[in-house]
Amino acid sequence: MEGSLESQIAVLAGGAEPDEAGTSAVTRLTVTTSLSAVVQSAADAAGHLADEDARARTVAYRVSNLDSANRMPESVRVGDSLGTAMTLMVLRDYSQLPVLDTDGRLRGVISWESIGLARMADPQADLAAATVRAQEADRSDDLLDWIVTIQKSG
Incomplete structure:
Protein backbone atom coordinates (compact mmCIF):
# COMPACT_ATOMS: atom_id res chain seq x y z
CA MET A 1 0.00 0.00 0.00
CA THR A 58 -14.93 5.31 17.27
CA VAL A 59 -12.23 2.72 17.52
CA ALA A 60 -10.50 2.39 20.88
CA TYR A 61 -7.41 0.52 21.97
CA ARG A 62 -8.45 -1.26 25.15
CA VAL A 63 -6.26 -2.51 27.98
CA SER A 64 -7.35 -6.02 26.96
CA ASN A 65 -5.59 -5.51 23.60
CA LEU A 66 -2.23 -5.72 25.38
CA ASP A 67 -0.62 -9.15 25.43
CA SER A 68 0.39 -8.68 29.05
CA ALA A 69 -3.22 -8.00 30.09
CA ASN A 70 -4.20 -11.49 28.96
CA ARG A 71 -1.86 -13.48 31.15
CA MET A 72 -1.01 -13.59 34.83
CA PRO A 73 2.04 -11.40 35.50
CA GLU A 74 5.00 -12.67 37.44
CA SER A 75 4.58 -11.47 40.98
CA VAL A 76 5.57 -11.91 44.59
CA ARG A 77 3.26 -12.74 47.47
CA VAL A 78 2.71 -10.91 50.70
CA GLY A 79 5.18 -12.52 53.11
CA ASP A 80 7.87 -13.25 50.49
CA SER A 81 11.29 -11.83 51.23
CA LEU A 82 12.47 -8.64 49.61
CA GLY A 83 15.50 -10.61 48.41
CA THR A 84 13.22 -12.97 46.49
CA ALA A 85 11.52 -10.03 44.81
CA MET A 86 14.82 -8.33 43.96
CA THR A 87 16.25 -11.55 42.53
CA LEU A 88 13.22 -11.99 40.27
CA MET A 89 13.46 -8.36 39.17
CA VAL A 90 17.15 -8.73 38.28
CA LEU A 91 16.75 -12.08 36.51
CA ARG A 92 13.79 -10.92 34.42
CA ASP A 93 14.95 -7.30 33.98
CA TYR A 94 11.76 -5.96 35.61
CA SER A 95 11.50 -2.44 36.99
CA GLN A 96 8.56 -3.37 39.19
CA LEU A 97 6.49 -6.32 40.37
CA PRO A 98 2.94 -6.70 41.65
CA VAL A 99 2.51 -7.89 45.23
CA LEU A 100 -0.43 -10.28 45.60
CA ASP A 101 -2.14 -11.67 48.69
CA THR A 102 -2.77 -15.38 49.21
CA ASP A 103 -6.03 -15.09 47.22
CA GLY A 104 -4.23 -13.53 44.24
CA ARG A 105 -5.59 -10.01 44.83
CA LEU A 106 -3.36 -7.03 44.13
CA ARG A 107 -2.02 -5.52 47.36
CA GLY A 108 0.51 -3.13 45.86
CA VAL A 109 3.65 -3.01 43.79
CA ILE A 110 7.36 -2.88 44.47
CA SER A 111 9.81 -1.06 42.26
CA TRP A 112 13.49 -0.26 42.38
CA GLU A 113 12.47 3.22 43.53
CA SER A 114 10.24 1.93 46.35
CA ILE A 115 12.95 -0.52 47.45
CA GLY A 116 15.55 2.26 47.52
CA LEU A 117 13.30 4.59 49.52
CA ALA A 118 12.42 1.84 51.99
CA ARG A 119 16.09 0.87 52.43
CA MET A 120 17.12 4.51 52.93
CA ALA A 121 14.64 4.79 55.78
CA ASP A 122 15.59 1.38 57.21
CA PRO A 123 18.47 -0.73 55.87
CA GLN A 124 16.62 -3.85 57.10
CA ALA A 125 13.35 -2.95 55.32
CA ASP A 126 11.27 -5.91 54.17
CA LEU A 127 8.85 -6.46 51.28
CA ALA A 128 5.97 -4.85 53.16
CA ALA A 129 7.98 -1.67 53.74
CA ALA A 130 8.87 -1.45 50.02
CA THR A 131 5.33 -2.13 48.81
CA VAL A 132 3.47 0.95 47.56
CA ARG A 133 -0.09 1.54 46.41
CA ALA A 134 -0.90 0.36 42.90
CA GLN A 135 -3.62 1.32 40.48
CA GLU A 136 -5.41 -1.45 38.66
CA ALA A 137 -6.87 -0.92 35.20
CA ASP A 138 -10.00 -2.68 34.06
CA ARG A 139 -9.61 -4.75 30.89
CA SER A 140 -12.29 -2.65 29.17
CA ASP A 141 -10.57 0.70 29.91
CA ASP A 142 -9.30 2.77 27.00
CA LEU A 143 -5.53 2.40 27.09
CA LEU A 144 -4.97 6.01 26.04
CA ASP A 145 -6.71 7.13 29.25
CA TRP A 146 -3.93 5.39 31.22
CA ILE A 147 -0.94 6.92 29.40
CA VAL A 148 -0.32 9.71 31.94
CA THR A 149 -0.59 7.27 34.86
CA ILE A 150 1.74 4.79 33.15
CA GLN A 151 4.26 7.56 32.43
CA LYS A 152 4.18 8.82 36.04
CA SER A 153 4.54 5.37 37.59
CA GLY A 154 7.05 3.99 35.09
Whole structure:
Protein backbone atom coordinates (compact mmCIF):
# COMPACT_ATOMS: atom_id res chain seq x y z
CA MET A 1 0.00 0.00 0.00
CA GLU A 2 1.37 3.40 -0.92
CA GLY A 3 0.27 6.96 -0.36
CA SER A 4 1.06 10.23 1.30
CA LEU A 5 0.00 11.67 4.65
CA GLU A 6 -2.96 13.28 2.88
CA SER A 7 -4.11 10.00 1.30
CA GLN A 8 -7.46 8.61 2.34
CA ILE A 9 -7.98 4.94 2.96
CA ALA A 10 -11.14 2.90 3.06
CA VAL A 11 -11.70 -0.01 5.42
CA LEU A 12 -14.26 -2.24 3.79
CA ALA A 13 -16.36 -5.04 5.13
CA GLY A 14 -16.04 -8.54 3.75
CA GLY A 15 -17.57 -8.82 0.30
CA ALA A 16 -16.28 -5.43 -0.83
CA GLU A 17 -12.96 -6.79 -2.08
CA PRO A 18 -12.06 -6.89 -5.80
CA ASP A 19 -14.10 -9.14 -8.08
CA GLU A 20 -12.82 -11.32 -10.96
CA ALA A 21 -12.43 -8.23 -13.18
CA GLY A 22 -10.09 -6.71 -10.60
CA THR A 23 -12.40 -3.89 -9.60
CA SER A 24 -13.54 -3.41 -6.06
CA ALA A 25 -16.65 -1.81 -4.63
CA VAL A 26 -14.54 1.31 -4.12
CA THR A 27 -13.34 1.36 -7.74
CA ARG A 28 -16.83 0.80 -9.09
CA LEU A 29 -18.31 3.54 -6.90
CA THR A 30 -15.57 6.17 -7.37
CA VAL A 31 -16.63 6.70 -10.93
CA THR A 32 -19.74 8.53 -9.73
CA THR A 33 -19.11 9.51 -6.09
CA SER A 34 -16.53 11.10 -3.82
CA LEU A 35 -14.25 8.94 -1.69
CA SER A 36 -16.02 9.62 1.62
CA ALA A 37 -19.30 8.66 -0.01
CA VAL A 38 -17.57 5.56 -1.41
CA VAL A 39 -16.57 4.44 2.04
CA GLN A 40 -20.11 5.05 3.28
CA SER A 41 -21.71 3.29 0.29
CA ALA A 42 -19.42 0.27 0.53
CA ALA A 43 -20.09 -0.08 4.24
CA ASP A 44 -23.83 0.33 3.75
CA ALA A 45 -23.83 -2.16 0.88
CA ALA A 46 -22.12 -4.71 3.08
CA GLY A 47 -24.77 -4.25 5.78
CA HIS A 48 -22.52 -2.56 8.36
CA LEU A 49 -23.33 0.98 9.58
CA ALA A 50 -27.07 0.71 9.20
CA ASP A 51 -27.82 3.77 11.33
CA GLU A 52 -26.33 7.12 12.32
CA ASP A 53 -25.08 5.78 15.69
CA ALA A 54 -23.06 3.12 13.92
CA ARG A 55 -21.53 5.74 11.60
CA ALA A 56 -20.32 7.73 14.61
CA ARG A 57 -18.53 4.79 16.27
CA THR A 58 -14.93 5.31 17.27
CA VAL A 59 -12.23 2.72 17.52
CA ALA A 60 -10.50 2.39 20.88
CA TYR A 61 -7.41 0.52 21.97
CA ARG A 62 -8.45 -1.26 25.15
CA VAL A 63 -6.26 -2.51 27.98
CA SER A 64 -7.35 -6.02 26.96
CA ASN A 65 -5.59 -5.51 23.60
CA LEU A 66 -2.23 -5.72 25.38
CA ASP A 67 -0.62 -9.15 25.43
CA SER A 68 0.39 -8.68 29.05
CA ALA A 69 -3.22 -8.00 30.09
CA ASN A 70 -4.20 -11.49 28.96
CA ARG A 71 -1.86 -13.48 31.15
CA MET A 72 -1.01 -13.59 34.83
CA PRO A 73 2.04 -11.40 35.50
CA GLU A 74 5.00 -12.67 37.44
CA SER A 75 4.58 -11.47 40.98
CA VAL A 76 5.57 -11.91 44.59
CA ARG A 77 3.26 -12.74 47.47
CA VAL A 78 2.71 -10.91 50.70
CA GLY A 79 5.18 -12.52 53.11
CA ASP A 80 7.87 -13.25 50.49
CA SER A 81 11.29 -11.83 51.23
CA LEU A 82 12.47 -8.64 49.61
CA GLY A 83 15.50 -10.61 48.41
CA THR A 84 13.22 -12.97 46.49
CA ALA A 85 11.52 -10.03 44.81
CA MET A 86 14.82 -8.33 43.96
CA THR A 87 16.25 -11.55 42.53
CA LEU A 88 13.22 -11.99 40.27
CA MET A 89 13.46 -8.36 39.17
CA VAL A 90 17.15 -8.73 38.28
CA LEU A 91 16.75 -12.08 36.51
CA ARG A 92 13.79 -10.92 34.42
CA ASP A 93 14.95 -7.30 33.98
CA TYR A 94 11.76 -5.96 35.61
CA SER A 95 11.50 -2.44 36.99
CA GLN A 96 8.56 -3.37 39.19
CA LEU A 97 6.49 -6.32 40.37
CA PRO A 98 2.94 -6.70 41.65
CA VAL A 99 2.51 -7.89 45.23
CA LEU A 100 -0.43 -10.28 45.60
CA ASP A 101 -2.14 -11.67 48.69
CA THR A 102 -2.77 -15.38 49.21
CA ASP A 103 -6.03 -15.09 47.22
CA GLY A 104 -4.23 -13.53 44.24
CA ARG A 105 -5.59 -10.01 44.83
CA LEU A 106 -3.36 -7.03 44.13
CA ARG A 107 -2.02 -5.52 47.36
CA GLY A 108 0.51 -3.13 45.86
CA VAL A 109 3.65 -3.01 43.79
CA ILE A 110 7.36 -2.88 44.47
CA SER A 111 9.81 -1.06 42.26
CA TRP A 112 13.49 -0.26 42.38
CA GLU A 113 12.47 3.22 43.53
CA SER A 114 10.24 1.93 46.35
CA ILE A 115 12.95 -0.52 47.45
CA GLY A 116 15.55 2.26 47.52
CA LEU A 117 13.30 4.59 49.52
CA ALA A 118 12.42 1.84 51.99
CA ARG A 119 16.09 0.87 52.43
CA MET A 120 17.12 4.51 52.93
CA ALA A 121 14.64 4.79 55.78
CA ASP A 122 15.59 1.38 57.21
CA PRO A 123 18.47 -0.73 55.87
CA GLN A 124 16.62 -3.85 57.10
CA ALA A 125 13.35 -2.95 55.32
CA ASP A 126 11.27 -5.91 54.17
CA LEU A 127 8.85 -6.46 51.28
CA ALA A 128 5.97 -4.85 53.16
CA ALA A 129 7.98 -1.67 53.74
CA ALA A 130 8.87 -1.45 50.02
CA THR A 131 5.33 -2.13 48.81
CA VAL A 132 3.47 0.95 47.56
CA ARG A 133 -0.09 1.54 46.41
CA ALA A 134 -0.90 0.36 42.90
CA GLN A 135 -3.62 1.32 40.48
CA GLU A 136 -5.41 -1.45 38.66
CA ALA A 137 -6.87 -0.92 35.20
CA ASP A 138 -10.00 -2.68 34.06
CA ARG A 139 -9.61 -4.75 30.89
CA SER A 140 -12.29 -2.65 29.17
CA ASP A 141 -10.57 0.70 29.91
CA ASP A 142 -9.30 2.77 27.00
CA LEU A 143 -5.53 2.40 27.09
CA LEU A 144 -4.97 6.01 26.04
CA ASP A 145 -6.71 7.13 29.25
CA TRP A 146 -3.93 5.39 31.22
CA ILE A 147 -0.94 6.92 29.40
CA VAL A 148 -0.32 9.71 31.94
CA THR A 149 -0.59 7.27 34.86
CA ILE A 150 1.74 4.79 33.15
CA GLN A 151 4.26 7.56 32.43
CA LYS A 152 4.18 8.82 36.04
CA SER A 153 4.54 5.37 37.59
CA GLY A 154 7.05 3.99 35.09
